[in-house]
Amino acid sequence: SIAILLYMVRKFKTPDHWYPSDLQKRARVDEYLSWQHVNIRGKGSKLFLMKVLLPLLTDQPLPPEKLEGATEELNVVLKQFEEKFLQDKPFIAGSEVSLADLVALVELMQPVGSGYNLFEDRPKLAAWRRRVEEAVGKQLFQEAHEGLLNTKNL
Numbered sequence: 001s002i003a004i005l006l007y008m009v010r011k012f013k014t015p016d017h018w019y020p021s022d023l024q025k026r027a028r029v030d031e032y033l034s035w036q037h038v039n040i041r042g043k044g045s046k047l048f049l050m051k052v053l054l055p056l057l058t059d060q061p062l063p064p065e066k067l068e069g070a071t072e073e074l075n076v077v078l079k080q081f082e083e084k085f086l087q088d089k090p091f092i093a094g095s096e097v098s099l100a101d102l103v104a105l106v107e108l109m110q111p112v113g114s115g116y117n118l119f120e121d122r123p124k125l126a127a128w129r130r131r132v133e134e135a136v137g138k139q140l141f142q143e144a145h146e147g148l149l150n151t152k153n154l
Contacts, residue, residue, distance in 0.1 A: 002033050005099060017096035025093040032085055032092050032100035040081060040107045043074040051114035052151050074111060074118065082124050090131055097135035105132045106145075113148035 009019040020026045047070045055061045081104070085092050092100040108129075111118055119126040133141045142149075 002037075002103070005103070009099065017093075018099050018102075020093055020096075020098065025098070028085075028093040029098050029100040033103060035085075036103060036107060039077040040104060043070070043077050044107050044111045046070050047074050047116060048110040048114045051116070071116065074116075078118060078122065078125065082122065086124060086128055091128070097132055101128075101132045102136065105129060109145050109148055113145070113151050 006019065008014070019029060047067075050062050050067055050070050085100075085104075089095070091097050092104065108118060119129055
């Protein structure tokens with residue numbers, strides 16, 4: 001939950017880059033956190049649900065045309081994310097990783113866990129992912145997503 005993350009940032013006085021005190025940078029973080037609910041989270045979770053969870057529960061794959069529609073919806077918001085939020089910056093709020101980057105990448109890992117490599121033909125997005133993983137710690141990031149990235153074992 002975004003509310004819980006913001007609470008933790010304030011309570012534990014995390015380093016400033018996570019939720020910047022600079023009002024313009026904070027506005028960029030807040031803008032992304034407000035936008036992502038129905039965009040990145042909504043479309044990425046939908047694809048994960050359709051490709052992984054529903055077939056697991058029903059023991060039947062979804063029709064390809066339904067998956068294509070969900071994939072196209074995700075592609076639209078990924079393009080918006082690159083153009084409106086990343087632009088030509090290393091991170092969403094500028095030159096340092098923030099809570100917005102962490103939330104964005106975590107949400108994008110759901111479709112990756114379903115087998116959709118959304119970073120493959122998006123060099124800007126792939127480079128941003130590498131920067132976020134490095135900022136968090138690649139090993140920690142991989143450990144946190146181990147279960148999600150191994151959904152084929154379900």
